[in-house]
Amino acid sequence: MILAHAALIPIGHWQGDEYIEAAFAHDLGWRYLSFRLFHDSPRPLSELILYAYYAITHRLHRPVITEFLALMWMILLAGAFATIPRATGRPPWRVLLALSLLALFLLGHEVSELFFWPAGTAAYLVTLGAVTAAFFLRIDRRATGITGGTAETIVLVLAAAASEAGAMFVLALSGLRLLACFVDRPSASARGILAWCMPVAMGLFALLFVLATRAGRIDVGPPSPYLLHSLASARAAVPQLAAELAGLDAHRTDAGDVVLGLATKLSFFLGCRWCWLTLDDAPTPPPGLSILALALLCACLGMIAGGLYQFGQVCCERHGALRQCWYLLALAGLGVASTRWRAFRPPPWLAPLPLTLAILLQLPARLPGLLHDDRLYAATVAARAATWQSGLRTDDTEMQYQTEPDGRVVHAMQLPTGHYMLSAHPPWYVLGMLMLFHKQSLDLLPPRPWPP
Numbered sequence: 299m300i301l302a303h304a305a306l307i308p309i310g311h312w313q314g315d316e317y318i319e320a321a322f323a324h325d326l327g328w329r330y331l332s333f334r335l336f337h338d339s340p341r342p343l344s345e346l347i348l349y350a351y352y353a354i355t356h357r358l359h360r361p362v363i364t365e366f367l368a369l370m371w372m373i374l375l376a377g378a379f380a381t382i383p384r385a386t387g388r389p390p391w392r393v394l395l396a397l398s399l400l401a402l403f404l405l406g407h408e409v410s411e412l413f414f415w416p417a418g419t420a421a422y423l424v425t426l427g428a429v430t431a432a433f434f435l436r437i438d439r440r441a442t443g444i445t446g447g448t449a450e451t452i453v454l455v456l457a458a459a460a461s462e463a464g465a466m467f468v469l470a471l472s473g474l475r476l477l478a479c480f481v482d483r484p485s486a487s488a489r490g491i492l493a494w495c496m497p498v499a500m501g502l503f504a505l506l507f508v509l510a511t512r513a514g515r516i517d518v519g520p521p522s523p524y525l526l527h528s529l530a531s532a533r534a535a536v537p538q539l540a541a542e543l544a545g546l547d548a549h550r551t552d553a554g555d556v557v558l559g560l561a562t563k564l565s566f567f568l569g570c571r572w573c574w575l576t577l578d579d580a581p582t583p584p585p586g587l588s589i590l591a592l593a594l595l596c597a598c599l600g601m602i603a604g605g606l607y608q609f610g611q612v613c614c615e616r617h618g619a620l621r622q623c624w625y626l627l628a629l630a631g632l633g634v635a636s637t638r639w640r641a642f643r644p645p646p647w648l649a650p651l652p653l654t655l656a657i658l659l660q661l662p663a664r665l666p667g668l669l670h671d672d673r674l675y676a677a678t679v680a681a682r683a684a685t686w687q688s689g690l691r692t693d694d695t696e697m698q699y700q701t702e703p704d705g706r707v708v709h710a711m712q713l714p715t716g717h718y719m720l721s722a723h724p725p726w727y728v729l730g731m732l733m734l735f736h737k738q739s740l741d742l743l744p745p746r747p748w749p750p
Contacts, residue, residue, distance in 0.1 A: 299401045299657060302668050303413065303707070304371065308364045309671060309678040310414040311702060311710045316352075316361075318730025319417070323352040325733070343459035344421040351416065359690055361682065363416060370419040370427075374400070377431035377453070381438045391573045392438070398653040399430070399630060402566060403623045405660035406546035406559070410709040411616035412623075418616045425464040426623055428457035432471075432590075433627050437634065439584050463620060466600040471593035478589060522610025531606035538602050538612060539595070543625060546660075548618030562656045563629055569653030570633030575640065576649045587635040591628035598624055667706035677746065678702045678710070689735030697737045703745045715742050 322330040331349045339345055355362055378396040382389055403426070404413065411418040412426075431453040435441040441450040454471070457464035524531045541551040545559035574583065598621045605613035612618070684700040691697070702710035711727075718724040718740045720732045732740055 299404060299661075299664075300397065303404045303409070306414065306668070306671050306705075306708050307367045307371070309674055309702075309705065309708050309710075310363045310367045310416065311410075311678075311708065312361055312363070313415060313417065313711050314727025314730055315417045316730075317734050318726060319348065320352040320355060321730055321733035323349055324356045341421055341459065341461050343456060344424060344461060347420045347424070348417065351420070360686060363682075366416050367414060367419060370416075370423045371413070373424055373427040374403075374430060375427075377427040377429075378434060380431065381434045381440045383438050383440075391577060394573065394650055394653060395437075395570065395630065396434070398566070398569065398657065399626060401657050402562075402626050402660070405657065405664055406562065407619050407622045408547065408615045408709075409619055409707065410705075411614070412619040414708045415616070421461040422463065422616050422620050424460040425457050426620060428453045428460060428464065429467060429594075429624070430627065432457070433631065436584050436586055436590060437631075441586075462604070463597060463601050463617070466604075467593060467597035467624075470596040470600070471590060474589045474593050474596075475586065522606075524606040525610035526607060528603075528607055531603045534606055535599050535603035539599050542598070542602075542618070542621060546622060548612055548621065549615075558659060562659045563625070565652040565656040565659070566626065567629045567633045567652075569650065569656060570630045571636055572644045572649035572652065574634050574637045575643045576646045583634045583637050587631040591631040591635070594624045594628040594631075664707070671705035671707045674703050674705050674708075681746065689731070689737065695738040696741070697731070697735055697739075698741045698743055699731060700743050701745045712745075713742055715744050717741050 319334075326333075331345060334345050334349075335342060351362070351366055378400055379393075382392050382396075403409075412422055413419065432441075432450055435446065435450050435453070440446045454468045458468040459465075524534055538548075541556075542548050543563075545551050545555045546562065547555065601617055601621060602612060605611070605617060681700040681702040685698070688697040688699075699713075701712065701715075704710050704712055713727065718728045718732075720729070720738045724732070724740075728740055728742070732738070
């Protein structure tokens with residue numbers, strides 16, 4: 299399943315954001331990066347990544363989507379596999395856990411914006427990769443000592459610098475661990491406390507930076523009782539969190555989805571628990587997994603409340619997908635932590651079956667979409683090439699935008715067709731295309747027919 303989704307990377311897509319951001323980045327340089335950081339998107343790491351990406355597209359005169367998305371995927375893969383221990387008996391289970399997590403990251407919910415949209419992956423897939431690395435550092439007992447503690451601090455700082463969601467998680471995790479440090483050991487050493495000063499400072503800095511710059515506080519959509527109302531947003535976030543925990547998608551909470559979601563997540567939880575119990579001598583689970591799971595849930599609650607406060611509604615596909623990935627990480631941590639109580643120890647042949655079942659439950663809904671989108675490759679590449687060839691022509695002030703075919707897994711940008719003039723105040727997404735290619739008018743064409 300991971301490879302089947304990875305095969306769709308070449309039909310990843312730009313939205314209007316990339317066109318207008320690339321245009322400003324090309325024309326204004328560092329001044330635009332400064333504006334993004336201090337007024338529009340206070341995400342130091344992801345904004346630097348995107349700025350470098352736009353510089354490369356400008357130099358190569360093509361969108362470089364496949365290479366960029368592949369790099370973002372590699373960050374997630376590194377987070378899942380970089381810390382695998384060499385101890386006998388653990389690597390097979392550890393690889394199975396990583397593969398199961400990655401497969402379920404891609405199943406059960408919409409993944410287009412989180413995995414196949416460059417502007418989305420730079421912020422949220424990097425965040426997911428850093429949080430996944432922090433999780434596996436804990437599972438693999440690599441977060442101890444000076445080296446392990448430094449590695450964990452680095453990945454947490456990267457998560458906080460990549461997105462506001464990452465900053466929420468880092469702040470929640472650091473605060474809970476500091477609280478546990480004082481509760482469990484009132485005379486905790488200064489070394490143990492100082493080990494969390496950097497993540498706490500980074501998380502606080504990122505969140506306060508967002509509040510200070512008032513970034514992204516834009517009223518969108520219909521009037522809402524939650525818009526810019528913090529208490530109402532916080533109250534509404536609790537039942538939404540419960541619905542998402544039971545289901546698989548933030549925007550699908552009917553009975554069928556809830557039943558399927560509960561079955562999938564229960565199977566995954568049991569698979570993580572049973573596989574750990576089959577390890578040689580069934581070692582005691584690493585400390586701190588319950589706190590990490592609670593921090594993930596707190597961050598998800600903060601994301602929901604923040605979306606309601608900022609937009610007046612639960613936002614958005616990439617946020618919902620990231621939260622579902624975090625619920626899975628929390629379940630994996632709780633599954634391993636629950637092995638302190640060993641009422642039943644399954645035979646080795648039985649332990650991996652729940653993990654397989656969790657993935658198989660999602661296949662009927664996803665396979666048709668994968669097969670459909672796989673046939674879009676030629677049409678997507680041709681449409682994208684036609685747009686850029688038209689835009690890069692230097693002997694014409696007009697260009698054509700050839701709409702790419704829309705997929706079921708990877709959704710391409712679908713815009714109203716028509717003729718747009720720069721002088722007639724076109725929509726912002728058309729303005730970005732005209733600015734990027736320095737054109738005066740644009741014909742937005744519908745998707746071309748392609749063989750079913």
